[in-house]
Amino acid sequence: METIDLTALRNFSRRTGQPTHPELLDARPLTHVNKIEIDEEHITLEFDEKTTRFYNLNEITKREWIYKYNDDPEFVKAIGHVIELARKHLKELPENVACPPGCAECCSGYEPFVSREDVTRIAKHLGMSYAEVMREYIVERPSADGYHVGWVRKVTDDVADKCVFLMGPRSGRYYCGIYEARPHDCGEFTPIGCDDVDESLPRKASWKIGAPFRPNRRRASKRR
Numbered sequence: 001m002e003t004i005d006l007t008a009l010r011n012f013s014r015r016t017g018q019p020t021h022p023e024l025l026d027a028r029p030l031t032h033v034n035k036i037e038i039d040e041e042h043i044t045l046e047f048d049e050k051t052t053r054f055y056n057l058n059e060i061t062k063r064e065w066i067y068k069y070n071d072d073p074e075f076v077k078a079i080g081h082v083i084e085l086a087r088k089h090l091k092e093l094p095e096n097v098a099c100p101p102g103c104a105e106c107c108s109g110y111e112p113f114v115s116r117e118d119v120t121r122i123a124k125h126l127g128m129s130y131a132e133v134m135r136e137y138i139v140e141r142p143s144a145d146g147y148h149v150g151w152v153r154k155v156t157d158d159v160a161d162k163c164v165f166l167m168g169p170r171s172g173r174y175y176c177g178i179y180e181a182r183p184h185d186c187g188e189f190t191p192i193g194c195d196d197v198d199e200s201l202p203r204k205a206s207w208k209i210g211a212p213f214r215p216n217r218r219r220a221s222k223r224r
């Protein structure tokens, strides 16, 4: 039996500052997975999420559900392969990965999801109400589990267009106009795998940026 302890990975990440957190490796389905156990026949995933299910008249609340995929050897093999690749990837990660200042290429095309918490934080940051931020800057599309309420708008309806909060088109040195309050999705975004990253830039360097994003009150009132 082989066990991958994701908590240890997270601790490693915290200690070294290397983006080894499973979520940062774009392994989104691993959110809330505490442990994965693999043997020749089973893959057992342990979730740490509190869930409630209704089975007929019973209400079953558990913090941990264990799923076993023990009747599909192909699936077990495939997952084993993915984990092997992830481990290899982890070892091969460059020690230092930084985005060139002013790049922000990924703020076009990428649509960060937002939760209620994100919208509340952005509203406070911009001095607006929750409803105003939703109306002005969010494409409302609640996720099935109700966690996300939508995603950040683009400047136009073109999905490849720039994020409404992206600043710096004149200078060509782009930056996030709501950096301190940016969505969790943006903060967690990893540049791993992006061809534009620079491995020689100093870690934790700070770069000069322009003015922060300010809501366009006139446009906002016109929309009402």
Ligand code: SF4
Pocket: 098, 099, 100, 103, 104, 105, 106, 107, 190, 191, 194, 195, 196, 197, 198
């Ligand atoms: S992840 Fe890539 S595209 Fe995005 S800012 Fe970094 S280098 Fe640029």
Ligand code: SF4
Pocket: 106, 107, 110, 112, 152, 163, 164, 165, 166, 167, 175, 176, 177, 178, 179, 182, 183, 186
């Ligand atoms: S909110 Fe900021 S970091 Fe996120 S996509 Fe928009 S400009 Fe980029």
